[in-house]
Amino acid sequence: MVIFTDLLLNENNMKTLTKNIEITKHAKVNSTVKVDEKLDKIKNIKFTSNKPEEIKKVEFKLSFK
Amino acid sequence: MNIPKYDLLTNTDSTLFRFESIGSNGEISKGIAYTVTKDETLYNLGFGDLIIDPIQNRYIIDDLAVSHNGDRNTVLATVAKSAYTFSEIYPERNIFIKGSTKARTRLYRRAISLNLEELSETFHIFGAMEDENGDVFDIPFDSNGDFYGFIIKRK
Numbered sequence: 001m002v003i004f005t006d007l008l009l010n011e012n013n014m015k016t017l018t019k020n021i022e023i024t025k026h027a028k029v030n031s032t033v034k035v036d037e038k039l040d041k042i043k044n045i046k047f048t049s050n051k052p053e054e055i056k057k058v059e060f061k062l063s064f065k
Numbered sequence: 066m067n068i069p070k071y072d073l074l075t076n077t078d079s080t081l082f083r084f085e086s087i088g089s090n091g092e093i094s095k096g097i098a099y100t101v102t103k104d105e106t107l108y109n110l111g112f113g114d115l116i117i118d119p120i121q122n123r124y125i126i127d128d129l130a131v132s133h134n135g136d137r138n139t140v141l142a143t144v145a146k147s148a149y150t151f152s153e154i155y156p157e158r159n160i161f162i163k164g165s166t167k168a169r170t171r172l173y174r175r176a177i178s179l180n181l182e183e184l185s186e187t188f189h190i191f192g193a194m195e196d197e198n199g200d201v202f203d204i205p206f207d208s209n210g211d212f213y214g215f216i217i218k219r220k
Contacts, residue, residue, distance in 0.1 A: 025085050025092070027069035027139045033150050039076035039083060045098050045111075046118075048127040049165040052100060052111055059200045060104040062159075064191065064218060 068142040079154045082147040083115060088134030096126045097147045102161060109161045112144050128165040141176050152219040163214030170214060177215060178208035188217040
């Protein structure tokens, strides 16, 4: 229950964060990009798949010809 | 791109983006992260549902999630918009795109193919192939190519 409560709190915080920026949620051709400094706090994002880890090991030999 | 897109929020250095997908299953937070690869000029585009791990108090991008939110084209167009923004700020950084599954990589190939003319106004687009050693090299993009991934390079 404690974990569930924490999750709700976090979700509410995320929604509050979005509302504070006042972005429009309807899709439109000329959508906007706005800086939200609160996103700077998100570090070391993990991915569910192992794709990023796999890609980190790849040697790229790029020529762009 | 003449397709509706969602508004994006980004961090200060424009390496992390967030938006809300609004569809038949409600509102789903999506995250897009650009992370450097072994090649410091090449950044991997990672994308999926943005979720919180309350136990470890960290964020996770679930790149295997299947949302069925009925707004796939809008979501893909929004991800493309983030690539335009990222590469506008960092034109020297190339973007590597690969699906978390082979089916998604094929979906991205179709999406690129359908919008190739418009994308090509801004980007050089390459297919990525693996050689026998597992190294990855670029070749010109082909709508029918069976690629490991894709690389876009700002013109």
